[in-house]
Amino acid sequence: MTLGIANLSLYSILWVANTPDSLAQQPSVRSQPTATQSTRAENLVTSYILGPGDRLSVDIFDAPEYSVKETQVLINGTINLPVVGSIVVQGLTLEQARAEISAQYNSILKRPVVTLNLLDARPMRIEIAGEVFRPGFYSLSLYDPESRTPELQYPTIIDAIKKAGGVTIAADVRQVVLRRPQPSGSEQMINLNLWDFFENGNFSENISLRDGDTIYIPSTTDVNPAEVRQLSNTNLATELDNPVNVTIVGAVQRPGTYVLIGGSTRTELRLGGRPTVTSALGEAGGITAQANVHQVEIHRITRNNTEQIIPVNLWELLQTGDVNKDPLLQDGDTIIIPTVTAVNPGELSSLAKASFSNPSIQVTVVGEVGNQNSVALEVPIDTTLNQALLAAGGVNRRANQKFVELIRLNPDGTVSQRKIEVDYSQTLNEQTNPLLRENDIIVVQRSGVTRFSDWGLAISHPVNAIGNGLVIPTRIFLILDSLDIIDDD
Structure with a gap:
């Protein structure tokens, strides 16, 4: 298709082409836009550098037998014209190519008047x-x-x-x-x-x-x-719907790799926004109560294969509300959430209410507690052992009032077990009133008097039983049995 201004005759605009050739080949890259669109397009045509793929028309005045309605610059940078054959035009402006064509026909025609048009520019x-x-x-x-x-x-x-x-x-x-x-x-x-x-x-x-x-x-x-x-927020940025693969490790409920697209991937109707550290933590189930939110890190591999380490202080985000404390993520990022050496009770209550915290954890209290022998609790992440005992109804009269056992399923697959003295006057303390974690089990054993009174009672189904033949969930039973906590008497 012949395209508007691109078909301007170089013969008719030679006044534009009278600038030095060096300027025509390398137009100023910092020049401001010209006054009118037509002038700007005209200047682009005259400064255009020819190359393979360009489509041209060659018209020689009063010599139609030598004119060509359409020819294409070949891969070797030449065009084929009647009689004169191949002419190299690659690397030339339109005016330079027109002059070269005119020179080739000088031996055949007297003062040839050549008009060279750019029909279609190559990509x-x-x-x-x-x-x-x-x-x-x-x-x-x-x-x-x-x-x-x-x-x-x-x-x-x-x-x-x-x-x-x-x-x-x-x-x-x-x-x-x-x-x-x-x-x-x-x-x-x-x-x-x-x-x-x-x-x-x-x-x-x-x-x-x-x-x-x-x-x-x-x-x-x-x-x-x-x-x-x-x-x-500019049109220079990547699309919002581009998937962002991130890896989250450390003190979160579900460490692993996640794909984030335009915010939360758990909602059918996306609220928009690019993935951030807090939205990623939400996908991973939220932080644990042991998370050190002051020293979170983003590890990012750049295109030149170097690593950027970006510090993130989520506590400052909670205190100031500054969204810039919640950095945007890109594909391939790794978020590392370290653990604290000691939980700060003053910060814990605020963290428990944060959007990037797990709103609750699941713990189980089994044994001589309340009116039941097994209580599954969904409690806030800042719940302590004493609070869980009270939420389960407290230890009953059959219980050992001095000690309970805390069974913890560790992230590495191991199981830890320890006895803790019951003292409801204790505040948060890792030794006497520890903070609970996801899937913790608190076992309230029978007292010595209760054991003696229960001695000799017939147990028709000893499997899945603890104490006086009371039934508990199979999963909990298997864990306790492996730790020799289940009573056989």
Whole structure:
């Protein structure tokens, strides 16, 4: 299709082409937009560098037998014309190519008047590397497909980044590098600050591209969560629906690898927003009561294979409400939640109410407690042993009033067991009134007097029984039996 301004006759606009050839081959990359769209398109045509794939028309005045309605620049950079044969046009502007064609016909025609039109420009081939979603080679059209009257229009560096899926949140957009090949074989290095473009509207940073350009977006060495959020709200960022794979280890209820998409993946109707540390912790069941929220870390592998360690203080998030204390995540991040050496009771109540905490844990109290012998409790994560005993109805008159046993299923698959003195006056204390964890079991044994009175009673079904023939869940029974806690008498 013949495209509007691209068909302008070079013969009729020779006044534009009278600029020096060096300027025509390398137009200013920092020039401001021209006054009118038609003038801008006209300048683009005259400065355009021909290459394989371009479609041209050649018209020689009053010599139709030598004119060609359409010809394409071949892979070797030539076009074939009647009589004169192959002419090399690769690397030339339209005016330079027109002059070369005219010179070839000088031996055949007297003062040939040649008009050379660009019918269709080849796709521009560029490379983009570094902190983008999909690094690689891309072909960019020189025509805006959304325009009703397509005109020659060089794509910009922003167009190329969007084509590559946007920048990652590890990108340093202040130090973007553009490498442009020169006719001499060397490269022109152009440093760009795209942050200046977005923050201050400096359009000179969003330069137009040329065939063969290479764009490199480096990794930042100083992560600024506030700027990351600003950048994520621009059209330069990756799409919200891109899946983000993260690994969460440490003091969370369900450590492992999770796929996050636009916020919580547990809701059918997504509320939007990019995945953050707290939304990821929510997917992992929330933090445990032993989590050290002051020293959380994000470990991130950049495109250049270096590791960034980003400190996160979730306690400051709770105290200040500053969303920048809840950093955005990107694909491949690992979140590490360390454990505290001693639980701070003053912080625990606040953490228990946080959105990234597990709202409750499951514990079981078995034995001589209340009016039942087995009580499954769902309690807040800041629940202590004494609180669980009271929630289960307290120890009854048949119980050993001095000691209970705490059975803990550890994350590594082991089981720990210890006796704890019952003292309801104790506050949170790891030795006398410890904080409970998910799946803890508290065993309240019979007193010596109760054992003696129960002696000799017939037990019709000893399996799954504790004490005076009382039934408990099989899972709990098997654990207690393996620890020799089940009474056989």
